[in-house]
Amino acid sequence: MLELRRLDFGFAKARPILDGVSLALGQGEILGLSGPSGTGKSTLGRIVAGYLKPQKGEVLLDGTAPSAGHRGIQYIHQSSIFAVNPRWRLGRIIAEAWQPDDLTLDAIGVSRSWFDRYPHEISGGELQRVVLVRALGPETRFLVADEVSAMLDPITQVEIWSFLTERSRQGLGILAISHDAALLKRVSSRQLVLAKGQLRPVEG
Numbered sequence: 147m148l149e150l151r152r153l154d155f156g157f158a159k160a161r162p163i164l165d166g167v168s169l170a171l172g173q174g175e176i177l178g179l180s181g182p183s184g185t186g187k188s189t190l191g192r193i194v195a196g197y198l199k200p201q202k203g204e205v206l207l208d209g210t211a212p213s214a215g216h217r218g219i220q221y222i223h224q225s226s227i228f229a230v231n232p233r234w235r236l237g238r239i240i241a242e243a244w245q246p247d248d249l250t251l252d253a254i255g256v257s258r259s260w261f262d263r264y265p266h267e268i269s270g271g272e273l274q275r276v277v278l279v280r281a282l283g284p285e286t287r288f289l290v291a292d293e294v295s296a297m298l299d300p301i302t303q304v305e306i307w308s309f310l311t312e313r314s315r316q317g318l319g320i321l322a323i324s325h326d327a328a329l330l331k332r333v334s335s336r337q338l339v340l341a342k343g344q345l346r347p348v349e350g
């Protein structure tokens with residue numbers, strides 16, 4: 147179980163972004179999160195993954211605060227592709243995290259033939275898939291998928307989400323952040339909107 151308890155967060159000198167936000171996400175659940183641009187969805191995702199510290203409140207994994215450097219909660223964003231080491235070949239970038247089998251690579255649409263290439267030698271959409279594979283190692287219990295398929299073509303987007311849905315059936319908990327209402331409706335078991343620092347449920 148992933149729990150956020152009464153999180154308050156604001157960047158220095160800016161209005162508060164989160165005002166007492168709480169939520170619980172179970173293993174195997176896909177929770178959709180939407181909200182106006184700039185409202186704080188990515189900030190919330192970064193707090194969940196431990197990249198940012200809330201001013202108040204806590205993030206708990208199975209009732210305890212995750213230790214630094216743990217791989218239990220992974221955060222993926224479109225900009226994650228810029229965080230890969232440009233001097234490493236793709237095989238090394240993936241192997242640093244774990245060794246995926248062919249079934250996993252096929253399901254996400256990653257070819258072993260890319261492993262000898264550098265990040266700039268594949269397309270942005272292909273690199274997004276590599277970043278996704280890297281994040282889905284055996285220790286990953288929860289994934290924050292922040293507009294993770296927005297730069298992919300519709301067929302690849304469907305393939306990625308059928309893979310993620312299958313992984314959720316096997317126990318992966320997913321916080322899916324997106325502006326794509328149809329996508330969230332299709333994949334999520336429950337949906338929330340973040341606005342004015344608060345989460346509220348989406349009806350229907």
Ligand SMILES: Nc1ncnc2c1ncn2[C@@H]1O[C@H](COP(=O)(O)OP(=O)(O)OP(=O)(O)O)[C@@H](O)[C@H]1O
Nearest residue numbers: 157158160163181182183184185186187188189190
């Ligand atoms: N490092 C930072 N320092 C100061 N302000 C920041 C920083 N990062 C983000 N912000 C601001 O915090 C607010 C929330 O940003 P965030 O990226 O979380 O929004 P979002 O809901 O994910 O937006 P979008 O839907 O456009 O991706 C924005 O007003 C943004 O400009």
